Amino acid sequence: MTTTMTTDATATRVAVRAASVTKTFDTRGGIVTALQDVSLDVAAGEFVSLIGPSGCGKSTLLRLIADLETPTSGELSIFGKTAERARLDQDYGIAFQQAGLLPWRTIAGNIELPLELHGVPKAERRARATELLELVGLGDLAGRFPDQLSGGQQQRVAIARALAERPSLLLMDEPFGALDEMTREYMQTELLRICAETQAAVVFVTHSIPEAVFLSDRVVVMSPRPGRIAEVLPMRLGATSGRADDLREDPRFFEMVTAVRESLHGGAPSGRGEDR
């Protein structure tokens, strides 16, 4: 997994560092521990997936990194800053399961939104939006409105928007969860290409084992009640930038899929469902 890493200073930079992060929610049914004592480092440029059954806190961890929630205890730093500072500095871009495009704005207008909010001049915004639409392969749709696009196209716009501020970290919460399998595989290959171009680190939440294996340098397997990290599995599949669709039929790929599946099911040799 270290083949993408160069030996210069950026290789040792840490994009995300979580140290004993715990998050509890006060609900009507009492206190729920969403995350317990989670420690994780994500290196700059590294692709890390969080996988686990519902309620394992993978989305919560992502929301903590994004400063959409604050940890109950523990330390969280993004490029050495607090999560809030990193958010204010726009160090990361984010994409959710819902594309979350504003329906009254054109595609270009949606991509320009973060730039507009941060006072980037109009001409510069236009140029950046055009550039990003080319990057995600939607160059000819700038003037359309979101409801004129397919789900996959909308999600690509959301990714383009997440990249608008040239972040060195991308946070993605099941961005392909609502897409059909064919579109999904296509989007995964596209995402790896985009990541190779932008050199951004990625924290990627997913339900899908093949998706996590195909995309990641490392897969973080989480378990529920309380949410915690069960195991961190390095994917020995070569540099993410060099991965293509043929990897999906490679024996090494299946080996990694099996490893993640067994880890998810608590080390048992065969899957028996997640209720344990």
Next chain:
Amino acid sequence: MTRATRVAAPLLLGLAVLVGWQLVVSVGGVDDYLLPSPLAIVAEMGEFLPTLLGSAGITGTNALVGLVLGTLVGILLALAASFSRTVDALAAPVVAALAVVPIVALAPVLNSMYGADSEFGRRAIAGLATFVPVFVNALRGFRQARPVHRDLMHVYAASRWQTTLRLTLPAARPFLFTGIRIASSLAVISALVAEYFGGPRGGLGGLISTSAASSAYPRAWAYVVGAIVLGLVFYVATALAERLADPMSSRPPRAGGTTSTTTQ
């Protein structure tokens, strides 16, 4: 249905009703004070056209002033209520109370408060009638922004003002215009009916009641027609404003199967 028949059908129906009405009155011999004929009403409209236009101007101005002020106050208060639970809790019972006040019944009170020569009472009544539907719809509209959009604005470190301008207001737009469209008719009706309760003369409502009181029924009907036209003008104007404010009204045609989008 083609565009031509869609436009022609209601026009023909209206014309048929008018012809039928005319026949019932002129051939059937209905008395003038019971039901004047359309032609008699049109004749009165022609004869009193300057008065008709002037009175429509007076009533229309009252309705417009009330509509604009009531809309502004309604939107601002709804915005405040959407920001603050306290304001929301304070405003909810007041608005509920206002909604059941027979607002027009305030006219005699307001007339005696502000003097018989003031149009203020009527404008206040139109404003109050406007306020309730605008506030209720606007408040619902300001809660339309989806959580994913709120999260995004937070992630972008957008200020409250930026979030209001770029998310809350556009998301509320259809609700705002529904409220204003309902209010536009209410404002005209309230301004008009308020004139029945005294105050300065010269508006449409005043002229309808004085004409009817002096047994000039065709003339009373002529002013009623004027009131209908005034209400329609307000309705069409707000519908037009809604269309103009819609960023998607100028959109290119929906993508067909022939566009050169990339593979999915």
